[in-house]
Amino acid sequence: MIAWLRHHGFALADAFRHLLRAPGNFLLNVLVVAIALTLPFAGLTLLENVKPVAGQLAVQPEISVFLSVDTPRERANAIAADIRRIAQEDRTTISLDFIPREKALDALKNRTGLQDAIGTLGANPLPDAYVLKLSGMQTREDARRINALAKKLESVPGIDTVQIDSAWMERLAALLRIAQLILLFLGCTLGVVVVAVVFNTIRLQVMTQREEIEVSRLVGATDRFICRPFYYTGALLGLIAGAVALIAVALLLHPLNTAIADFARLYASEFRLLPLDWASAAALLVASALLGLFGALLSVRRHLARSA
Amino acid sequence: MIELRQLSKQYPPNIRALSDITLSVGKGELVFLAGASGAGKSTLLKMIAAIERPTSGAVLVNGQDIGRIKPSGLPYLRRNLGLIFQQQNLLQDRNVLCNVMLPLIVCGATRPDAERRARAALDKVGLLDRAASAPQSLSGGEQQRAAIARAIVNRPQIILADEPTANLDRDSANKVLDALKAFHGVGVTCLISTHDEQFLDAADRVIYLERGRFVESWRRQAPEGAAS
Numbered sequence: 307m308i309a310w311l312r313h314h315g316f317a318l319a320d321a322f323r324h325l326l327r328a329p330g331n332f333l334l335n336v337l338v339v340a341i342a343l344t345l346p347f348a349g350l351t352l353l354e355n356v357k358p359v360a361g362q363l364a365v366q367p368e369i370s371v372f373l374s375v376d377t378p379r380e381r382a383n384a385i386a387a388d389i390r391r392i393a394q395e396d397r398t399t400i401s402l403d404f405i406p407r408e409k410a411l412d413a414l415k416n417r418t419g420l421q422d423a424i425g426t427l428g429a430n431p432l433p434d435a436y437v438l439k440l441s442g443m444q445t446r447e448d449a450r451r452i453n454a455l456a457k458k459l460e461s462v463p464g465i466d467t468v469q470i471d472s473a474w475m476e477r478l479a480a481l482l483r484i485a486q487l488i489l490l491f492l493g494c495t496l497g498v499v500v501v502a503v504v505f506n507t508i509r510l511q512v513m514t515q516r517e518e519i520e521v522s523r524l525v526g527a528t529d530r531f532i533c534r535p536f537y538y539t540g541a542l543l544g545l546i547a548g549a550v551a552l553i554a555v556a557l558l559l560h561p562l563n564t565a566i567a568d569f570a571r572l573y574a575s576e577f578r579l580l581p582l583d584w585a586s587a588a589a590l591l592v593a594s595a596l597l598g599l600f601g602a603l604l605s606v607r608r609h610l611a612r613s614a
Numbered sequence: 615m616i617e618l619r620q621l622s623k624q625y626p627p628n629i630r631a632l633s634d635i636t637l638s639v640g641k642g643e644l645v646f647l648a649g650a651s652g653a654g655k656s657t658l659l660k661m662i663a664a665i666e667r668p669t670s671g672a673v674l675v676n677g678q679d680i681g682r683i684k685p686s687g688l689p690y691l692r693r694n695l696g697l698i699f700q701q702q703n704l705l706q707d708r709n710v711l712c713n714v715m716l717p718l719i720v721c722g723a724t725r726p727d728a729e730r731r732a733r734a735a736l737d738k739v740g741l742l743d744r745a746a747s748a749p750q751s752l753s754g755g756e757q758q759r760a761a762i763a764r765a766i767v768n769r770p771q772i773i774l775a776d777e778p779t780a781n782l783d784r785d786s787a788n789k790v791l792d793a794l795k796a797f798h799g800v801g802v803t804c805l806i807s808t809h810d811e812q813f814l815d816a817a818d819r820v821i822y823l824e825r826g827r828f829v830e831s832w833r834r835q836a837p838e839g840a841a842s
Contacts, residue, residue: 524665524703525692525697525764526693527689
């Protein structure tokens, strides 16, 4: 075990020795790999930021039922029974919340900070409303049922407008799924680029160290002993490039957040992009190192076999 | 210790480097392989070191047929051999000490132990004061002695030296030869190829090759006839 560790220590030191011998070449390769990694890392950061927002909003499909402004409160209360009956006929489990127009106005005042402007309106322009939360609605078939239910509700006397609140969330979720797929494809493609760059770097290194490899073989070095420094070089290249890419993405967030803050303010939101958490960043670094290691593995197997 | 049985080597398309060589080298012998350039001396040494594979025949080292050793087992065979070549094969980006330490590092020695033993080997070839020097700053003879130090640092049972005195002046060549003789003196088997007849007097036995064929062999005091 100690000898094994000693061999690995020697291999790591040897890898560093060769990197320091031509630091310019190594840094250029790091730059190329880092550029290839920056795009998927940035995409992942964006997705990780958007996901919780979408998650918070899309808890349950909701239907907002707005009554006519002139509907008396007695009728408004009675409409609850109509809504429950229609839902029961439709075999849909709902929870129903009544939002009186006064409460809606208060909420509007608190949320938008337009107290003064709303105060000038005189009469309350908002209608009474019901919010239906539908449980167990997740499939495309369920989406059709929600639409059918909304249509039936529209025909109830006293109801003015029926709005399916979760529709845009479904679209957002679908968009996120597409974005995830695109990111996966992008990640795979650029992963291949990383492997190719490391493959070529190690190929050149094997060629420049051919004499050293030959001498090592003559003095009894095993193939594993000869290969290990190249594996470390590939893994280091991936690791350092991964770190550079993460730093680049983190730096990129600063100007992006300035622009997002202006946009988010329009919607009274404090949304801003955050860098990846430590666990995700560590996972990406490990993945980068593994990509580098894989490139080195392929290259060494191919080129050392030829030189043997 | 070393046994060659009807050993032949043919390179494509139809170049016969060695033809039907049968000979043996006993433990502790100092044997010179003599012959003109192209006689097959280097090819013979490369096959004993398993750098080249024979076209036919067998090479036995310590009774083990090296043709039957898997490629993954060859490094362990080579750790018992000290190889010295005409081109000293010293790594130019490492100093002399690091070059000599390499076989020990390969075998898993600790750095302090490797350094201590490498210094001892350099001392034996009279190069301890050049341990920190770059190989290119050494003369040809010194580089060859550094290569000898590297070859013996692992205390091999056999030393195979291919033209170790080629391209050296007389004084340097003598120092190299003295170093090899010193190791032979402590029981190491040495097989040395040379085309320089003046060194042959030092040998226990001389084997002559010509165009890949065994010609004759003689011992220091009692020359013998063809014994292949």
